[in-house]
Amino acid sequence: MDPYTIDRSSNFRRQAVADWLFGLELVAPELREKIVTAWVSTWSSSPYAELAEMPYSPGAPHYRLQDHVNDVTRAGLDLAQRAAADWGQHADPNVLVPILILHDVDKPLMYVRESADKVGYSQLSRELQHGVVGAMLLKELGFDHTVISTVATHAGNSPFHGSNFEAYVLHYADYFATDHAIMREPGDRQPYYQKHWR
Numbered sequence: 001m002d003p004y005t006i007d008r009s010s011n012f013r014r015q016a017v018a019d020w021l022f023g024l025e026l027v028a029p030e031l032r033e034k035i036v037t038a039w040v041s042t043w044s045s046s047p048y049a050e051l052a053e054m055p056y057s058p059g060a061p062h063y064r065l066q067d068h069v070n071d072v073t074r075a076g077l078d079l080a081q082r083a084a085a086d087w088g089q090h091a092d093p094n095v096l097v098p099i100l101i102l103h104d105v106d107k108p109l110m111y112v113r114e115s116a117d118k119v120g121y122s123q124l125s126r127e128l129q130h131g132v133v134g135a136m137l138l139k140e141l142g143f144d145h146t147v148i149s150t151v152a153t154h155a156g157n158s159p160f161h162g163s164n165f166e167a168y169v170l171h172y173a174d175y176f177a178t179d180h181a182i183m184r185e186p187g188d189r190q191p192y193y194q195k196h197w198r
């Protein structure tokens, strides 16, 4: 069974995705439409009726994927602006913005809500790792290779991360936002920044 189907027709979903995603106006209209199609496709292929129901991860079961995605886009744009101003290092917005917005596009297919306090893993997540499914979708939609390869390898458990500047910006934006989500959880879940070699 295909893990997802490309959905270009679901207009109520297109509107909801466009209303949700921060930063869409920073890219050209054609690219904006492809970004919206990518999210509409994983949403309509997922078990979730509403965007707000999509869980962020098993490690932070109370956080919404919807919030994490915009957290990362905003933090990434701030970091990129800082690097440009202080270091003269410029990201390509047509690469950076899709990477930030789409890095977790496959998560609606990877995680399943088991209860209010528990998020588990889908069957698909045992067949292909997080990032790779998103990269497959982006390849089908005709995104640039750098966007595809960065999404494919961005996850913490990837054997390596890309060496392009946009991958570095995504990494720190993602971990900054991820630790925020983890530290909001009840109990003593350990954020990444406090994990040390012992």
Ligand SMILES: [Fe+2]
Pocket (backbone or CB within 6 Å): 103, 104, 130, 154, 155
């Ligand atoms: Fe991710």
Ligand SMILES: [Fe+2]
Pocket (backbone or CB within 6 Å): 068, 072, 103, 104, 174
């Ligand atoms: Fe993320």
